[in-house]
Amino acid sequence: MRTVFKGRAWRFGDNVDTDQVIPAEHLVTMDRTELAKHAFAKVRPEFAGKVQHGDIIVAGRNFGCGSSREHAPRALIGAGVSCVVAESFARIFFRNAINIGLPVVEARLGVSDGELVMVDLGNGTVTNISTGVRSTFSSYPQFVMMLMEKGGLIPYTKERLDCRK
Amino acid sequence: MGGTIAEKILAEKAGKKQVQPGDIVEAEVDYVMVNDVTGPAAFDEFEGLCTPLLEKKVVLIPDHYVPNKDIASAIQAKKMRDFARRHKVKNYFEIGSGGVCHQLMIEQGFAAPGRLIVGADSHTCSYGALGAFATGIGSTEAASVFARGVLWFKVPESMRFTVDGKLGKHVSGKDIILTVIGEIGVEGALYKSMEVGGTSITALPLADRITIANMGIEAGAKACIIQPDEKVDKYLKGRVRGRYRKVKADADAAYSELWEYDGADIVPVVAKPSLPSNVAPASEVDVTIDQAYLGSCTNGRIEDLRIAAKLLKGRKVHRDVRMIVVPATKEVFDQAVKEGLMKVFSDAGAYISGPTCGACLGGYMGILAPGERCVSSTNRNFVGRMGDKDSEVYLASPAVVTASAIKGRITDPAEVGK
Numbered sequence: 079m080r081t082v083f084k085g086r087a088w089r090f091g092d093n094v095d096t097d098q099v100i101p102a103e104h105l106v107t108m109d110r111t112e113l114a115k116h117a118f119a120k121v122r123p124e125f126a127g128k129v130q131h132g133d134i135i136v137a138g139r140n141f142g143c144g145s146s147r148e149h150a151p152r153a154l155i156g157a158g159v160s161c162v163v164a165e166s167f168a169r170i171f172f173r174n175a176i177n178i179g180l181p182v183v184e185a186r187l188g189v190s191d192g193e194l195v196m197v198d199l200g201n202g203t204v205t206n207i208s209t210g211v212r213s214t215f216s217s218y219p220q221f222v223m224m225l226m227e228k229g230g231l232i233p234y235t236k237e238r239l240d241c242r243k
Numbered sequence: 244m245g246g247t248i249a250e251k252i253l254a255e256k257a258g259k260k261q262v263q264p265g266d267i268v269e270a271e272v273d274y275v276m277v278n279d280v281t282g283p284a285a286f287d288e289f290e291g292l293c294t295p296l297l298e299k300k301v302v303l304i305p306d307h308y309v310p311n312k313d314i315a316s317a318i319q320a321k322k323m324r325d326f327a328r329r330h331k332v333k334n335y336f337e338i339g340s341g342g343v344c345h346q347l348m349i350e351q352g353f354a355a356p357g358r359l360i361v362g363a364d365s366h367t368c369s370y371g372a373l374g375a376f377a378t379g380i381g382s383t384e385a386a387s388v389f390a391r392g393v394l395w396f397k398v399p400e401s402m403r404f405t406v407d408g409k410l411g412k413h414v415s416g417k418d419i420i421l422t423v424i425g426e427i428g429v430e431g432a433l434y435k436s437m438e439v440g441g442t443s444i445t446a447l448p449l450a451d452r453i454t455i456a457n458m459g460i461e462a463g464a465k466a467c468i469i470q471p472d473e474k475v476d477k478y479l480k481g482r483v484r485g486r487y488r489k490v491k492a493d494a495d496a497a498y499s500e501l502w503e504y505d506g507a508d509i510v511p512v513v514a515k516p517s518l519p520s521n522v523a524p525a526s527e528v529d530v531t532i533d534q535a536y537l538g539s540c541t542n543g544r545i546e547d548l549r550i551a552a553k554l555l556k557g558r559k560v561h562r563d564v565r566m567i568v569v570p571a572t573k574e575v576f577d578q579a580v581k582e583g584l585m586k587v588f589s590d591a592g593a594y595i596s597g598p599t600c601g602a603c604l605g606g607y608m609g610i611l612a613p614g615e616r617c618v619s620s621t622n623r624n625f626v627g628r629m630g631d632k633d634s635e636v637y638l639a640s641p642a643v644v645t646a647s648a649i650k651g652r653i654t655d656p657a658e659v660g661k
Binding site for chain 2: 093095097098101102103105106107108120121139140143144145146147148149152166168169170173174177178219220221222225230231232235236238239240241
């Protein structure tokens, strides 16, 4: 499992709801690449065109609140986002991300758009490489870590069902 | 140490004597529900698993974009229908017999005290009004439950909310939950289970309690549970599927926070744009409106329509306002016809549609143009929720929505009288 991510930051504020991540009118496909074309379409229309593979979202409190739509973390994966750092996450978004293999960490990091950020799941640190500022986060509970290591809930479910037999 | 309702249900479903907040358990789910927007991904994921569908636990309800709003949504709805046929799912509810998923889950007797229910829709927490532990999940999780019947849960801490005393005229469950969210904020109950009780809540009809539980998610809650009483038993009689057992909190249950309210202090309120916590008394908000929406899993029940019809009878919707009335389900629709409510709405100049989630989430059937403002009985007023990013949503009770539709501006129902 990959534990270190380095990428450019996209800075967001508090209470970024899943309607903002992927507006409802685009909930007519589950294709990650197609969804990615409409990520943040209403609130940050330049995102879809400018996001690069490996970029990291750094947000404030309650990221991913609102609708349970799994389209939101799927759109972010489709856009190439490698990791989401936020001061706190809404619980359904947090679970969805873990269950489909998008790393999400709860940490507070001062950062501006475009600065280089590093997330290390192994030692629990997020670093603003551009400024040298670093902060820490507590590690996932054991069960959640196990899910992440297996690549998400579907690989885990297959293992429990003995699907390879 | 005793347990809260959430802890006791999760313990029982996980086959444990007791669980503590923070424990992660795998628990047996009674029902798993998906809709036409969240279902397709669950179906794709499920087909990759090597096991038959646990058909008895699965409920499929198309409601978001049905009747099909366009070709892409028609394909999604067909995917659900095809999945239901292929796996012989009995609990599939076609338009014309169904409606908005959460109201339907309750009407159809899936939701009952003590049950553990998950749904790929965030407002699944509604069933807490009947004493169930019910919570929103994602599509991938739904697929996993289709196959294994269990899901992992982190046992939440519980917060206790007590509302005592007589509520004022025109004060509803919506005003209670908006007042609470206005105070604790949109992440005030993050990761936690809200337990709501007190004499004001006991006195409320089940419909209002469902509104309260429905909006727990808007405070970030994992579940929002009201201790079931004889009103719940009465509602479920002849309706409920299978047996159920009412789970009560122990006297020495531990709560992370206690909040107390005097019911007499609560007034008709609105949540201004763009968060459900941006709450103010309706009487203090002076803005004109373009649309008034009455419907949704939050307030699309027969009780809500009755309140609106009572205020509207003999009056007209303001000439500058479009009022849209959407009964949540066929049962609500039929009852409204039977009681003559539809005639009242129609005579007043309101537009009536069949059940759909459509406009609540900015899907279709009532989208807002830039600069337009809607007073809505729904649950979310985020940026662009019901249309353009420069449109605005004010959340309110059916009484405030209707009074505002008559006056053409946000209005406290007392001003309209009756």
